[in-house]
Amino acid sequence: MDKAQKQQMKDLKAERIRLFRDQANFKPTERVPHFCNAVTWKVFDAGESLPEALTDFKVMERVVRHFLETYNVDGLMDVGIRNQFNVTEAFGSEGYYYYTEEAVGIKDHAHCTVDTLMDYLEDPTRYTWEKILPEKYGEDWVNKDIETWRKVFWEYLKYTYFIIHMGSVSGKEFGIPSLAPNNPAKGAIQFGIEEMESNLLGIKDLSIALRRNKDLIRDFCEKWDEKYIDPLIEKTYLSDGPQDDKYCFDASIILLSHNILNPKQFDTFLWPSLKRLLDAYAFKGMNVRIFAEGSILRYADKFQYYPKGTVTMHLEQDDPFAFREAAPNVAIMGGLSTELLSGGTPDECVAHTKKLCDELGRQGGFILSEGKMLSYKNDCTSDNLKAICDFVSEYKL
Amino acid sequence: MNMRPYLSYPEGYEKWCHDVLPFYFRPMKKFLMPLLLQIMRDG
Numbered sequence: 001m002d003k004a005q006k007q008q009m010k011d012l013k014a015e016r017i018r019l020f021r022d023q024a025n026f027k028p029t030e031r032v033p034h035f036c037n038a039v040t041w042k043v044f045d046a047g048e049s050l051p052e053a054l055t056d057f058k059v060m061e062r063v064v065r066h067f068l069e070t071y072n073v074d075g076l077m078d079v080g081i082r083n084q085f086n087v088t089e090a091f092g093s094e095g096y097y098y099y100t101e102e103a104v105g106i107k108d109h110a111h112c113t114v115d116t117l118m119d120y121l122e123d124p125t126r127y128t129w130e131k132i133l134p135e136k137y138g139e140d141w142v143n144k145d146i147e148t149w150r151k152v153f154w155e156y157l158k159y160t161y162f163i164i165h166m167g168s169v170s171g172k173e174f175g176i177p178s179l180a181p182n183n184p185a186k187g188a189i190q191f192g193i194e195e196m197e198s199n200l201l202g203i204k205d206l207s208i209a210l211r212r213n214k215d216l217i218r219d220f221c222e223k224w225d226e227k228y229i230d231p232l233i234e235k236t237y238l239s240d241g242p243q244d245d246k247y248c249f250d251a252s253i254i255l256l257s258h259n260i261l262n263p264k265q266f267d268t269f270l271w272p273s274l275k276r277l278l279d280a281y282a283f284k285g286m287n288v289r290i291f292a293e294g295s296i297l298r299y300a301d302k303f304q305y306y307p308k309g310t311v312t313m314h315l316e317q318d319d320p321f322a323f324r325e326a327a328p329n330v331a332i333m334g335g336l337s338t339e340l341l342s343g344g345t346p347d348e349c350v351a352h353t354k355k356l357c358d359e360l361g362r363q364g365g366f367i368l369s370e371g372k373m374l375s376y377k378n379d380c381t382s383d384n385l386k387a388i389c390d391f392v393s394e395y396k397l
Numbered sequence: 398m399n400m401r402p403y404l405s406y407p408e409g410y411e412k413w414c415h416d417v418l419p420f421y422f423r424p425m426k427k428f429l430m431p432l433l434l435q436i437m438r439d440g
Binding site for chain 2: 074087093095096097111125126128129130132133134136141142143144145146149150152153156199
């Protein structure tokens with residue numbers, strides 16, 4: 001790339017960040033931006049093999065380049081760095097995640113029981129070292145030699161480099177901005193109830209514990225907050241406010257547990273922590289993107305009390321028009337279902353996208369995105385995504 | 398050598414970190430190793 005091209009991409013990236021920020025802040029923009037939620041679908045679309053893409057960084061880079069050269073999107077949720085298997089494969093034993101020719105899957109697992117939850121929280125590293133890893137890998141754990149671990153470490157370093165490299169490829173060569181500043185190395189935002197559902201207890205045991213061990217679960221959530229959420233809140237209040245020039249959002253949160261919580265449980269185990277954090281972002285005038293897996297429509301009113309520009313709800317399965325009615329102050333990200341993207345025609349996709357832009361985006365407060373992560377081969381057709389990208393990049397509001 | 402010398406905590410874990418990390422990465426132990434453990438734990 002010559003100097004002029006580099007500057008062009010830099011300007012494009014800045015323009016896209018401005019579009020995302022303005023829509024999130026309910027400021028009318030010239031057009032609606034599209035933050036594409038394509039994950040492993042990109043691999044199939046590029047004609048590559050999923051097992052190869054998940055274990056070979058060169059293949060995955062080809063996949064991402066193919067996608068960005070083909071589809072004129074403004075943002076991309078995954079630049080090829082999710083679900084890479086090179087680190088765990090170097091270890092040589094089966095983990096929870098696995099892949100086939102068709103998909104990436106995860107086996108049910110739980111790191112704790114209700115009796116050991118607090119032990120985990122007291123010292124996660126100790127618990128991981130003494131309990132989780134020996135139980136997960138069984139005899140393999142004891143039999144691994146230090147040379148194997150050194151290979152694992154090198155793969156880990158290569159993975160870290162790949163993450164940085166792909167951020168650079170997408171940003172500098174294609175003008176694609178980063179979603180938000182939080183990343184695993186800095187400590188991604190995770191609430192206690194979410195961690196219990198995803199890793200510590202699993203959906204089944206958490207559902208039982210919510211009824212039988214309510215006090216313990218509440219105690220765990222409070223202590224989790226003291227350890228992980230309170231420092232984040234303090235950091236937010238002490239921050240300089242929005243990072244307008246670097247990221248599309250100031251934070252990104254993923255929520256799943258609301259799907260199994262009844263309203264009383266939601267108010268007890270999730271909302272107090274989430275509210276205190278959102279209060280801090282609202283106070284500083286910062287934008288938060290919340291990816292609400294499943295449906296969060298029944299809790300939409302909770303978010304309505306925040307000023308416009310605080311919350312952008314990325315809806316996985318909820319109807320965006322119904323959500324706008326329920327929470328007019330909340331910006332919406334989403335609108336494109338896999339049913340439409342896979343089963344509709346390009347004309348139907350464009351008509352639906354036009355309706356979304358006209359009805360939700362004209363006054364600001366809407367970012368076009370796919371609700372579900374595009375993962376399987378049949379989640380979308382190339383013609384449909386191309387038609388949407390061509391339309392939304394040209395359609396003036 | 399298998400994992401037996403490393404099974405205890407914190408002594409075994411610290412020795413494991415020391416033996417796995419190349420010399421020039423050892424100052425970054427507190428930054429690098431928790432994420433590696435997390436990958437091995439959740440992955």
